[in-house]
Amino acid sequence: PLQRSLRIGEEVKERPASASNTFEKLKTSREKMLSMVEDYEKLCQCLRSAEASWKQVAQAHTLLSAGQSIRPRDFGLSSSDPSEVKRRFKQTNDAVNTLRLKMLTFEDLAEARITAALQLINVPKVMENIEGGEELRLDIRALLPTAQLLSYLMMQIPDLVLSHQKLGALLSRLNRNPPAELIESIKIQIRDMHNTLSRMHDKMGNHVYPTSYGEKTFKIQEYALPSVPGPEDLFPLLYVTEFTCGRLMSLQIRLFSKLTYYAEKIETFVKLPKLEKRVAPQRSA
Incomplete structure (x- = not known):
């Protein structure tokens, strides 16, 4: 998933103490x-749902x-009772966290595999x-x-997106005489988004993103987040949030594609079978 961070071990830069052990780690993972x-x-x-x-x-x-009042069916709820909504919020949050934990088993193996493969380039014979x-x-x-x-930056995106969506819901309730509670809630979401973007x-x-020979270099900040609008600049802040998330995801794809290509090139050299091409599963409607 695009919002999952790409984790690679620091040992990629070093020659392995035992090339055979690193190869076995690669093969097993x-x-x-x-x-x-x-x-x-x-x-x-399941996580998307x-x-x-x-x-x-x-x-x-x-x-x-x-x-603010709500219509339960607009939010997939059966009741607008605050205590029931709070219970349902905790339930859905727990479900998301449980799925993310289950996904870590595969992601840890993927990290071990790509780290071991890339580390083998430090072996002189390779x-x-x-x-x-x-x-x-x-x-x-x-x-x-x-x-x-990018691993750090991608971990900020889920909360940033959630704040963006909460803010959108709050802004939809603005009228000529908005209550103080609504204004304060809007300010909280704006502040959270501004603080996250600033960090x-x-x-x-x-x-600087390390481009290949002949490609124009660029700073990640200039590419993904040139500046952070002030908390008083509401609509620029909303735009920048969407812009930054999209740019970081494109960098994630670019970087991951390059590193996995290198890893597979090394795997082929050490006589591991080539991976079969997979067709991405269809998303359920």
Whole structure:
């Protein structure tokens, strides 16, 4: 899933103490990971459904907390009673967290597999005999800090998206004489979004995305979050949130594709069978 962070171990930069042990780790984690692909795809579908319910109920809970009335069916609820909505909010939140934990088993194996594969490029026999070995090793090392930065940034997106959706629900209730509770709730969501974006902007700093030879380099901050609108700039803040999430997801895809390509190139060199091409499962309506 695009909003899941890509985790790669720091040991990718170092020569393994034992090449044979690292190869066995690669082989074992790869086999276990592949045996779980179908189950993981089902978990991904379940997570999408659970998150959709959770976000709906979160919007309802936010509106009620702001003193607004709701129609239960608009939010997939059977009752507008605040205590029932609060209970349902906790239930959907727990369901999302449970699914995310279940997904970690596969993701830990995927991390172990790609880390072990990339680490093998530091073994002299691999680096000296694989096509473009030295260039490959240097490119992997150059990409690691970006992978770690993106891992942090991607972990901020779910809460940012949720705040964006809560704010949208609150703004839909504005009228000429909005109650103080509604205004205060809007201010809270704006502040949360602004603070999250500010932290992300600071974390990006002057980090440059390491492009391939001949490609134009760019700073991640300039590409994904050039500036953070002030909390008083409501609509620019909403736009920047959507823009930043989209740009970070595109970087995640670009980086993950490059690193997995490198990992599979190394796996092929060490005589592991090529992975079969998979067709992405159809999303349920």
